[in-house]
Amino acid sequence: MINVCFAGITGWTAPPIVAAIEQADDLTLTAGVSRSAAGTGIIHATVAEALAAAPVDVLVDYTSATAVRDNVWTAVRAGVNVVVGSSGLTAGDYAELDGLAREHGVGVVAAGNFSIVAAVLNRAAAVAAEHLGHWEIIDYAAVAKPDVPSGTTLELADALGAVRVPAEAVPLAELHGPVEARGAEVGGARVHSVRLPGFTIGAEVIFGEGVERLSMRYESxxxxxxxxxxxxxxIRRVAEAVGVRRGLGSLLFG
Incomplete structure (x- = not known):
């Protein structure tokens, strides 16, 4: 039996995942973390309190960009495996986390998006990047989402950057007008974040080659x-390997 603590248990993402944990024969929810609901049933105010109060094999973190680092580092230092669904950690954070996880002998699986459809997009886009040398990415999210780009888009950009860096267009220093109009650089590509009502999470990569264009888009x-x-x-596979594995694709296609 795998004992699970869910950080962010009162959040938007929690209900279907908690229901799936409770329905699984090999998983049990032993603790939850939510400052607003602390003291209700098995819910605690902090990860440290939850780990002290109940047996936990895996921490699942769906909190926020401001809380995820403390939660994850606390769990890893306690020898607990972690599944990270929150955005907000940088490439430098993941490098540090990988060293910490190896030091404590635990596994971490972190994904900007745990949707299988999003993982398929990343896989297909990486194949395209092997043959096409130019691309840019559009990041879509709800109007109130504070972190840019979203974890979904960061993961896509990093996956493509691991294949190769796209060919540069006009260098930023040679542009006429605000350089911000060309977006941010992630994984060597230009990323443009859209925050509008009507969106939840989405990512689109646009490849250009000669007179042709190829667009791949995920939207939730x-x-x-x-x-x-x-x-x-x-949750079931995080303990299989020590260190950090990035993306659901590391489990589906690795």
Whole structure:
């Protein structure tokens, strides 16, 4: 039996994942973390309190960009495996986390998006990047999402950057006008973040080659259900390897 603590248990993403944990024969929810609901049932105010109060094999973190680092570092230092569904950690953070996880002999699976559909997009886009040398990425999210780009888009950009760096267009220093209009550089590519009502999470990569264009786009509606299956898979397999594995694709295609 795998004992699970869910950080962010009162959040938007939690209901379908918690339901899937409770329905699984090999998983049990032993603790939750939520400052607003602390003291209710098995819910605690902090990860440290939850780990002290109940047996935990895997921490699942779906909190926020401001809380995720402290939660994850606390769990790893306690020898607990971690599944990270929150955005906000940088490439430098993951490098540091990988060293910490190896030091403590635990596994971490971190994904900007635990949707299987999003993982397929990343895989297909990486194949395209092997043959096409120019691309840019558009990042879509809800109007109130504070972190840019989203974890979904960061993961896509990093996956493509691991294949190769796209060919440069006009260098920023040679542009006429505000350089911000060309977006931010992630994984060597230009990334443009859109924050508008009507969006939840989405990412689009546009490849250009000669007179041709290829667009690949992922978009999720206002329902966290698609993240449940991938998260449950990560909970079951996170202890298989020490250190950090990035992306659901590391489990599906690795």
């Amino acid at each position: 509606g206002d329902d966290p259900g698609p993240y449940a299956a991938g998260t449950i898979l990560a």
